[in-house]
Amino acid sequence: MADNKAKMRVAVAGLGAIGTDVVKALDQGIEGLTLVAVSANSPDKHRGWIAELKSAPKLVPIDELAELADIVVECAPSKLVRAIVAPVVERGKTAVLLSVGALLQNEDLVDLAKAHGGQIIVPTGALIGLDAVTAAAVGTIHSARLVTRKPVAGLIGAPHLVENNIRIDDITEPLRIFEGSARDAAKGFPANLNVAVALSLAGIGPDRTRVEIWADPTVTRNTHRIEVDSDSARFSMMIENIPSENPKTGRITALSVIACLRKLRASLRIGT
Ligand SMILES: NC(=O)C1=CN([C@@H]2O[C@H](COP(=O)(O)OP(=O)(O)OC[C@H]3O[C@@H](n4cnc5c(N)ncnc54)[C@H](OP(=O)(O)O)[C@@H]3O)[C@@H](O)[C@H]2O)C=CC1
Numbered sequence: 001m002a003d004n005k006a007k008m009r010v011a012v013a014g015l016g017a018i019g020t021d022v023v024k025a026l027d028q029g030i031e032g033l034t035l036v037a038v039s040a041n042s043p044d045k046h047r048g049w050i051a052e053l054k055s056a057p058k059l060v061p062i063d064e065l066a067e068l069a070d071i072v073v074e075c076a077p078s079k080l081v082r083a084i085v086a087p088v089v090e091r092g093k094t095a096v097l098l099s100v101g102a103l104l105q106n107e108d109l110v111d112l113a114k115a116h117g118g119q120i121i122v123p124t125g126a127l128i129g130l131d132a133v134t135a136a137a138v139g140t141i142h143s144a145r146l147v148t149r150k151p152v153a154g155l156i157g158a159p160h161l162v163e164n165n166i167r168i169d170d171i172t173e174p175l176r177i178f179e180g181s182a183r184d185a186a187k188g189f190p191a192n193l194n195v196a197v198a199l200s201l202a203g204i205g206p207d208r209t210r211v212e213i214w215a216d217p218t219v220t221r222n223t224h225r226i227e228v229d230s231d232s233a234r235f236s237m238m239i240e241n242i243p244s245e246n247p248k249t250g251r252i253t254a255l256s257v258i259a260c261l262r263k264l265r266a267s268l269r270i271g272t
């Protein structure tokens with residue numbers, strides 16, 4: 001086990017459904033990592049439980065995180081992605097990005113990381129199978145498709161629904177509310193379709209990746225099915241996510257981040 005000096009310092013931006021669980025896991029201990037700082041919109045709301053951690057991190061504004069840590073985990077509203085990630089990668093550090101949908105409006109962040117030796121890591125998050133998609137993408141992927149079904153509560157307020165005056169509050173049967181590219185899905189559903197963008201960046205890009213979204217009053221879980229056809233394999237996989245206290249976010253998302261952080265310094269690393 002690495003000693004304290006060799007540990008990489010981690011900060012977490014956002015203490016909601018994802019950030020809280022990630023912070024608690026880091027506090028319990030992840031090989032080679034130490035939690036140093038966190039940020040929230042209303043710090044006072046979080047002081048109590050943070051003080052009870054084994055080793056309380058600093059509670060600071062997001063613009064201080066990049067200086068304090070080697071790795072910054074972004075799990076905040078997508079509009080903050082640029083402010084959180086840019087200072088990290090321009091210092092040659094690592095940003096773990098959850099609001100990956102925002103990357104399409106901030107593609108230059110990848111160039112910034114490249115220019116400064118930084119890295120942006122996108123965990124599999126609420127999705128499934130990005131190991132297989134990235135492997136297939138080494139060859140040629142012919143098509144990639146995502147079909148998402150969510151309970152109504154997980155979709156209410158999405159810009160696509162508001163702009164197109166689509167009412168889903170009182171539907172009693174599944175309703176297809178979107179069909180198009182991953183790029184357009186991310187614009188229309190910024191808090192819901194990170195998974196579409198993650199799939200597209202792992203595979204054939206946001207314009208060729210097709211997405212269908214259903215508001216489904218018959219499901220209680222956020223359900224994502226991916227279908228990929230390539231010159232090495234054809235596969236389809238489905239994940240049914242139990243919502244966290246944030247109905248837009250599946251419980252497994254925080255666990256995916258924790259698994260991703262464990263892999264960073266682990267002596268044995270399984271999966272692509
Ligand atoms: N890639 C994937 O598979 C997935 C990605 N996501 C994305 O991850 C992100 C986080 O999701 P989730 O945890 O559910 O979100 P929540 O809404 O539960 O939490 C958001 C957090 O961000 C904090 N925050 C808001 N404004 C600021 C600010 N100015 N400075 C610092 N912190 C701030 C809030 O603070 P406070 O608590 O004080 O209000 C809150 O703690 C979202 O963009 C979501 O779309 C979600 C699910 C899956």
Ligand SMILES: O=C([O-])CC(=O)C(=O)O
Binds near residue numbers: 194
């Ligand atoms: O299913 C989830 O938990 C969240 C989701 O769709 C996303 O953010 O893309």
